[in-house]
Amino acid sequence: MxxxxxxxxxxxxxxxxxxxxxxxxxxxxxxxxxxxxxxxxxxxxxxxxxxxxxxxxxxxxxxxxxxxxxxxxxxxxxxxxxxxxxxxxxxxxxxxxxxxxxxxxxxxxxxxxxxxxxxxxxxxxxxxxxxxxxTLGPDPLDDDFTPEVLGAILAKAGRAQLKGILRDQRLIAGIGNAYSDEILHTARLSPYQPANALAAEAVAALHATIRGELTEAIRRAEGLAAKDLKGEKKSGMKVHGRTGLPCPVCGDTVREVSFADSAMQYCPTCQTKGKPLADRRMSRLLK
Missing domain, CATH: 3.20.190.10 (MutM-like, N-terminal)
Structure with a gap:
């Protein structure tokens, strides 16, 4: 997408x-x-x-x-x-x-x-x-999207998981499955991290990562023809779409959690203290 x-x-x-x-x-x-x-x-x-x-x-x-x-x-x-x-x-x-x-x-x-x-x-x-x-939420590259605005969004979300918060267009506009994976990897946060569990310093760091990842992705695509944008997006990913490949930061194997109509990728060492997350689709099959 x-x-x-x-x-x-x-x-x-x-x-x-x-x-x-x-x-x-x-x-x-x-x-x-x-x-x-x-x-x-x-x-x-x-x-x-x-x-x-x-x-x-x-x-x-x-x-x-x-x-x-x-x-x-x-x-x-x-x-x-x-x-x-x-x-x-x-x-x-x-x-x-x-x-x-x-x-x-x-x-x-x-x-x-x-x-x-x-x-x-x-x-x-x-x-x-x-x-x-x-019904769109704030654009993460607008000047009005401050660490305080992000903090208020996360606090209001309660125990909801960060992955879902980043993808919810009613909360933050424009981020989808791929860039939420990339943002969480760079921020070294678990996709399942509860939104209201981040300290103020972690919220500020996540805010900077959101803006940095999106700004850099736009910069990489600058001047490219429309037909070349898909390839550039894929080549710039560190974890998304790279299941089974080494993490470019630590070398650990990138893992995947599959859902009914999508999948997310993450690095256990960088994001979950080395612990693999349960693949819910496989868990259902084993019951």
Whole structure:
């Protein structure tokens, strides 16, 4: 799933290529992706892109007061083309969900792999009309996201585990499964650490780690084309997606805990005082 660093990089990429251009054509190939009907998506045609904004993991194109907002979900991606086909795509065939053609025939396509269709497209007059944007927590790179704000979030969460807190978009916007693994590894914290058990110094250190990991990920992706962002994300990971490989910090073997629809990775030596965490999926199978 694209997370905040990749989405921010896509925002910068689209800003350079879309702002100042008019939308010549919008083609919807997957009806399930469109979550709004008024205004119609065809109303975007002819409007000039004034800016590209990010809200957590959402991207929003400001087209003169009408907004094209989309969320790539787990298996979605944005594919840029210098010249798009002139013939409309055939609905319901292949991974293509939406195509946006600019006035110079360049533009982008939103695609989604797999059988689940969770990519979401909205056409609204205000991004806050998108329910999930209206309920987003603070952006961890905003100046207003201070150690005190993080401390208040953790205190209110009580005994909830840090891994879940970092991934909850209603509490902190933009962090997902991959970067929560990386943040906790760098901070040397267990994913199961209760949120309210951190001392003030540990909260400050976690705050610095959150901002540092995300800022560095954005820096690594700076100037990359959209097609190269996935590979860069994977190459920059220390524990996420590296089950069975040595931890680059201590050399211990990176372990995994599997869940119904996801998995997390961690280093026992760096994060859990050498103790492997129980794999809940395997525990259920052994009962």
């Amino acid at each position: 694209p997370e905040m660093p990749e989405v921010e990089s896509l925002r910068q990429f689209l800003t350079q290529r879309c702002v100042g251009h008019a939308i010549a054509q919008v083609d919807l190939a997957a009806i399930s992706a469109l979550k709004t009907y008024d205004p119609p998506f065809a109303a975007l045609q002819g409007l000039v892109v004034d800016g590209v904004h990010r809200y957590g993991k959402f991207l929003a194109l400001d087209c003169g007061g009408l907004w094209l907002v989309f969320h790539l979900a787990r298996a979605g991606w944005l594919r840029w083309r210098e010249e798009l086909p002139t013939t409309p795509p055939r609905p319901g065939r292949g991974p293509l969900a939406l195509r946006v053609t600019l006035d110079d025939r360049s533009g982008f396509e939103l695609t989604e792999a797999g059988t689940q269709r969770k990519l979401a497209v909205h056409v609204v007059t205000d991004p806050q009309q998108v329910a999930h944007i209206a």
